Amino acid sequence: MNITRRNVLLGGAATAALPIVAAAETPADVLPAVATDVQMLPEGYGKTRVWSYGGVLPGEEIRVPQGGRVRRRLVNDLDQATSTHWHGIRIDNAMDGVSGLTQEAVVPGASFDYDFVVPDAGTYWYHAHNRSFEQVARGLYGALIVEEREAPDVDREEVLILDDWLIDPETAQLAGDFGAPHDLSHAGRLGNFITTNGQPNLTLQAKRHERLRLRLLNASNARIFQLQLSGMEGWLVALDGMPLREPQTVREPIVLGPAQRADVVVDITADSGEVAHVVWIDGSNSYSQVAFEVRDGGTRSRRDAILPLPPNSHGMPLLSASRPLTLRMEGGAMGGLREARMNGEMQSMGDLAAAGQFWAFNGAVGGMEGPPLAEVAIGETLRLTIVNDTVFPHAMHLHGMHFHEILPDGSLGAHRDTTMLVRGETRDIAFLADNPGDWLLHCHMLSHAASGMMTWIRVT
């Protein structure tokens, strides 16, 4: 046998004798939170100062394969303390980024190392979680995309982040009063300028018959978007990152509350030379949010049927053995709430309003200081009946675990992290508590969260 020396080294005992060096930890990529000036308004207006991750708007996109690891060193280059929450990720509680609950806020000049694994594929996002009603409204957010192990059959994808800004046209700057009592007690901070990916009129190119995956994300403080497709045919394939069991043909407008996401696969049906649109329906008006200029060159004229995205594997809630709990949302303007507990003491609504608090859950003005809404054992199913006893819509978000909406017939509906309830509506949600830690549950209309609509759940 003619064995070369090299082969002996590779195949023989010599390999095992080599010293084993621990994989060197490269430093985490820096994620700076910085103030930056962007040309958001049309030409002729000045630049607008926003706060952003990485100095771009929207913030730097983070993209990882399913099961991959995200490591970022948040460096606070702002003059206000901040922290970063990874919205929709089934995360280790210590990495959840909630100032005052899972970590201290990161003061100006300081940093914090986030390091976590992403178990589920889908469309997620990250955003500031200290004074969110101000910091998210100033632009501190970005997309967190977790790619499926096997890419779905689309030609390409677009991440489309919608936002609603309140801007003073005279100065081109964000209106400064983030805690305006009227916004807190009514529908939240609604803006006067809508952007997609930081632009008022986003224009993209597409080919006739091209198949695209649109990852739609609503980053606004309070705006609810109704979106319609024009010049394309669409199928809804995921909500809040989680695949639907079956793709649904888009016929009605897609409703996206604050923080919600929708993944839509679309086939461009407009002719070459035409323009296809994602349209925002606002009452009787419709505005193009994204324009796709259509050219020739798409390959196939008939595509295969849309397949569901591969499911993320989750423990299912056990409804027959669930623990029931009610969460009644109260207060706000025209809400009729007279008094509520704050920090354990009963206070009149007048006193609460003076303290900038207008909403309550089960008679208590929320916060992280008080006791949790529930302490749940690992493996328990919690069934929460959410009652919207106010005259405003609310978008309730649970950290750390997705929940199922319960359909009127009692079966499990969409698997989401944010559920929207219009005035007077009641909805049950249920989830298997399988992620230990302290998890926030709050309205994602961020002005509401700041003025009472916040509680938390402890899973042990």
Ligand code: C2O
């Ligand atoms: Cu998207 Cu508590 O947040």
Ligand code: CU
């Ligand atoms: Cu709300």
